[in-house]
Amino acid sequence: MDFTIRAATLEDCKDIRRMISELAEYEKVADQVMITQKDLEQDGFSKNPFFHAIIAEVPEQHKTKDGHTKIGFSIYFYTYSSWKGRAVFMEDLYVMPEFRGKGIGKALMSKIAQLGRAAGCTQLSFTVLNWNKTALDFYQSQGSVDVTSDLGYHYMCCHGDAFQKMADRDP
Template sequence: MAAVLIREATEGDCGEVMRMIRELAEFEKLLDQVRINEEVLKTDGFGENSFYHCLVAEIPPDHGDALGSTVVGYGFYYFIYSTWTGRNVYLEDVYVMPKYRGQGIGSKIVKKVAEVALEKGCSQFRLAVLDWNKSAMDFYKSKGAKDLTVAEGWHFFRFDNEAMRELVKK
């Protein structure tokens, strides 16, 4: 495999990232929950007050390939804050196209997020994995992540849009 470049995404990458977001959602059997599009990605990630950061994994073109470099994966993250430990980074997604898996690309993305977290003074790097995705759990554990559900009994909760609307009515 050729060298892989892990770099910050640009607005021009949003189409490829959106395609891979849909691929990941389909793999997770949650495609019906994808509500954003390429324009939302551009607005939310590249405006004055961006809501997220994104890394892309790019492979250079083969010799004679007129198409140029190819984006084959991404890592979506943002910063959160803990009242106990201060700055944290939350990894929303890591995705590598199936054809390119098993080549260390996901590991390079995770490593780069950890590097960013340390550069920004973060005390923790957090993420969530669906309970049926054993390969993802094993991957993160092999990198040194601790399963807080098992170790500390934490459960993650979410208010969706409808629940928020009901909450503010009360």
């Protein structure tokens, strides 16, 4: 199937927001999604954006029954490893179910690696849910290493009241 991968624009935020919900439903965390289309527009498409995004698109004749031609996306941003330097982080990688198994996910991931390498990065990082065997197998087939299982790294987060309290403290 024909598809194209391109940089997302402000006009894609509505579809990105739709697909974020679809992915969250798949990951059984739909109630965790607080973000709005406006947040995405503001945070990704103004000066000093917090993220970048790419879109997978199919031609009109392959549109979904709901009329969607934007059928996959990935959000990414640049990070830094104090051991290895410049890195790119893939926050989301999503392809609508009916378009899976056609190399679109692989193409999105490659595009991010390519963009990362062009920016001087030597690694691509991301997180995956350990029960999502399909995703884990896919990522490992692409040569990705499970840093949590292999080296014991745990992902930690401070949010809500704890974050506010921490920020309130006078350092």
